[in-house]
Amino acid sequence: MADVERPGAQEWVPEGAGIPKLRTAAEACRGCELWRDATQVVFSDGSASARMVLVGEQPGDREDIEGEPFVGPAGRILSEALEAAGIDREGVYLTNAVKHFRFERRGKRRIHEKPGVAHVEACAPWLEAELRVVRPAVAVALGATAARALLQRPVRIGETRGQVIEGADPQGTPVLVTVHPASLLRLRDQQDRAAAFQAFVGDLERARELIG
DSSP states (O other): OOOOOSSOSGGGSOTTOOHHHHHHHHTTOOSSGGGGTSSSOOOEESOTTOSEEEEESOOOHHHHHHTSSSOSHHHHHHHHHHHHTTOOGGGSEEEESSSSOOEEEETTEEEEOOOOHHHHHHHHHHHHHHHHHHOOSEEEEESHHHHHHHHTSOOOHHHHTTOEEEOSSTTOOEEEEEOOTHHHHTOOSHHHHHHHHHHHHHHHHHHHHHTO
16 A cells, blocks of 8 residues: 555544534545545544543454444454453443554455554544543553554553553543553463453553543
8 A cells, every 4th residue: 555645634624523523524534545445434432421532553354344443353352351340331432543444455355454653643633633522531542553643652562551641632631551452362372362351451440440
């Protein structure tokens, strides 16, 4: 795929819009080239009054097809972890740093390709608008791409995991950094995966404490 060719999504973001209007407007966004190959924009899911926002990297193959975030294998891990942490998935706001699926086609398969920094920056106006509307007590960065989007700087998960950092948005939303649930799927050893799952649940429990 080509590099980002446009300056970003700002011209497509309606000023002062609520989540429904933002979601509709995002369908027309041409802030980068990813819309060309994706099935559709995948905006968000959840209540605009949520106290917790969870931000992932980008939609995956299943999300691209269904048009909703976190409905694929990583989404199932996230749902299980939220339940284990005592958090109602229906009560959180789910979104991604990048709203279109970036992939490499191999035959009939579409293989996930990490979005570039330019894609994150191009899509930043959408995430900023979402945070302005929701005004959460905490934003959970699921992985390094999400952390970069929220903090507007490179982030090493091993150095920042579990920390609460003031976000770069105008409200200074507190950001708790953790892993992306997809990282658990890559662990083949069952004991390693179980330990990683419990650590992930622990991070979500801390986020729950922050919302009271």
